[in-house]
Each structure stands twice: as structure tokens, then as C-alpha cells.
């Protein structure tokens with residue numbers, strides 16, 4: 001057991017900043033012998049997301065705590081952070097975003113990439129979606145993880161990855177990794193996200209919980225390529241990609257993306273732990289993307305506000321309606337914005353006319369079967385593939401190793 005993997009959140013002795021070392025703020029945290037489960041239950045600083053694991057796992061954790069000397073001092077440094085956009089000036093970034101948006105809006109079948117959902121309000125609306133009764137993927141996936149953490153850890157160990165470099169793609173608030181780290185015991189944790197400022201705070205929180213864990217935060221749009229900076233350990237990389245976001249790629253793009261993870265450039269042993277939404281009854285799928293409260297509709301329409309800001313366009317949100325349906329032939333949910341009346345949208349000297357009923361395609365969310373995902377992982381170069389699913393077989397978490 002590596003000392004750094006002991007979660008600090010159950011420790012009432014945690015104290016504030018007391019020293020500065022080099023450019024990093026150093027935090028001293030007093031640890032103590034874990035007095036059993038009650039300590040987890042009584043501490044108000046705890047992170048409840050790691051309190052779900054089964055009883056047995058809690059006992060295993062407490063055993064690990066006993067390896068520590070009482071009152072041993074652990075230090076938590078501010079995690080390193082690398083912004084892969086650093087080479088590109090903000091003006092060049094803004095210009096290429098505007099070009100991409102303008103091109104997709106001017107195409108015969110107008111579209112906007114789903115990555116533009118996630119401005120500040122969009123991220124909050126997505127969080128609200130995950131709490132909806134109709135949106136089953138988030139809680140179904142959480143249930144699968146909670147029931148199978150120890151088995152997942154065992155699968156990694158069997159693949160020769162007992163202390164991996166855990167690369168968390170689209171880490172967001174890092175909550176899913178926080179629960180996984182005590183089981184997978186990574187040597188290095190690498191949260192990756194396009195939303196840089198948000199990620200910094202979240203990575204610091206992980207560091208507080210696991211003071212001696214090596215953390216390198218990476219700000220990058222990983223959908224454009226998975227070339228990670230040199231600071232990321234190139235041995236024993238395990239990619240963690242929960243949330244069924246692979247479904248937002250076109251199948252050919254999904255295959256290319258998976259191939260990059262299986263590529264020998266990612267180190268000697270490589271693996272992937274990924275959450276995938278499965279094909280199911282069309283009505284269940286449809287209501288998950290067209291909920292009664294209209295939260296998904298707001299999430300979809302908010303994209304127009306973001307395009308207005310990024311492109312300087314003049315979309316009138318009230319002139320558009322949310323459309324979501326399951327396209328069974330392509331095995332995907334499609335989300336569109338449909339013009340309610342004839343209208344014209346303009347931006348920096350350009351304009352496009354939309355007739356009533358014309359649509360902008362904003363998202364596809366592909367649904368796989370266990371067989372089709374297993375086949376895709378094999379095509380990408382993964383050899384050992386297994387999965388865990390819920391009793392209704394609505395969602396699956398796959399473990400794939402090369």
C-alpha cells in the first residue's frame with residue numbers, strides 16, 4: 001500500500017496551510033489510526049462519494065490505514081498543472097473556434113459540435129440532467145461501480161497493472177475518480193479536461209484527499225488527440241472514461257479514439273475502464289433526452305447562447321425548439337434545435353437563413369450492445385475485454401487491456 005493512497009477525508013486531524021515550499025503551497029495533514037467505520041460516518045469534511053463502497057471494502061481500507069504510524073505527518077502539495085493550449089494564443093484559439101462554428105453552421109445540414117454545450121451554465125445544466133428521474137445513465141453507472149470496485153481492481157492487477165498511471169478523461173469535478181482511487185491505488189493520477197479552471201480546483205481537492213499521490217492535471221481537448229505531456233508517466237497507463245461520453249463520437253471517430261489508447265505509445269501495459277450506455281427500449285431512451293421538466297431542452301438551447309458569445313452571432317433562443325429522438329437504424333439518440341419560424345442568423349458579415357422546421361444537429365449519443373462494444377474494443381487493439389452491468393442491462397462498464 002502506498003501511503004499517498006490513504007484518503008485524508010476521514011481524518012479529523014487535517015489542519016490548514018502551514019508552510020510554503022518552492023512554488024508549491026505545502027499542507028501538513030496529521031493522520032491517525034483509523035478507528036473503524038465510525039470515523040468515516042462522523043467526519044463532516046468527508047467526501048460522501050467514497051462512502052458508498054461495500055462494507056468489505058471499508059474494512060480493507062481501514063486495514064490499510066493501520067499500516068501508518070499514528071500521527072505520521074503527510075504532506076499534500078498543490079498538483080502540477082499543464083495546459084496543452086499554452087502554445088496557442090487566446091486570439092488564435094478564439095479565431096479557430098469561430099471558424100469551426102461558422103463552417104458547421106453554413107454546411108447544407110447545419111450542425112454545432114456538442115462540445116459547445118459546456119459553458120458555465122451548460123455544465124450546470126448537465127449536472128442537473130444527471131439528477132433527473134428520466135436520465136438513468138449516471139446513477140446506473142454509479143451502481144455498477146459501487147458493486148464491482150474490488151473486482152475491477154482485481155482485473156487490473158491480473159493485467160499487470162497493480163499501481164497504474166490513472167488517466168481520467170473528462171475528469172470534471174474528479175468525483176468518480178475519488179471513489180475509484182482507493183481501490184485502484186494508482187501511482188500517478190492524471191485528470192484531463194477541456195475546462196481548465198474548474199479542473200484545477202477539483203485536482204487540488206483530490207490532492208487534499210490523497211496527500212502523497214502524484215497528480216498531474218492536464219488542460220486539453222483530448223477529443224482532438226491523446227498526446228499527453230512528458231510529465232505523465234508513460235508506463236502502465238490506464239485510461240478512465242466513465243459517463244458514456246464515447247457515445248458522443250461518430251463510430252469511426254470512436255474507433256480512432258480507442259486505438260490511441262491501445263497504442264504502444266501509451267506505454268508497455270495499457271488498459272481502459274469505460275462506461276457505455278446500452279441499446280434499450282426506445283421510449284426509455286427518448287424520455288432520458290426529453291425530460292418532463294425541460295432541463296435537457298434548456299441544455300440544448302443554451303448552446304445557442306454559447307455560439308452567440310463565441311461567434312458573435314445573434315441567435316434568438318425563443319425562436320428554437322428542442323427535438324430529441326432515437327434513430328434505431330443508426331442506434332443513436334439525436335438532438336436537434338428546430339427553427340419555430342422563418343428566421344435569419346447573422347455573425348461578422350455572414351448570415352444564414354433558416355426556414356420554419358429546419359434543424360441544427362447538436363448531438364448524437366450512440367448506444368451500443370455488449371457485443372458491438374466488445375467488437376469495437378477488439379478492433380481498436382484491446383485483447384482482454386470483460387464487462388459489468390446492472391440487473392436491467394441498461395449500462396455497462398468495460399475493462400479492456402492490451
Ligand code: AVI
Pocket residue numbers: 129137243244245246247248288289296363364365
Ligand atoms: C455527456 N454525454 C454522455 C451525455 C449523453 O447522454 O450523451 C450528454 C447529454 N446530452 C443530453 N443529455 C445528456
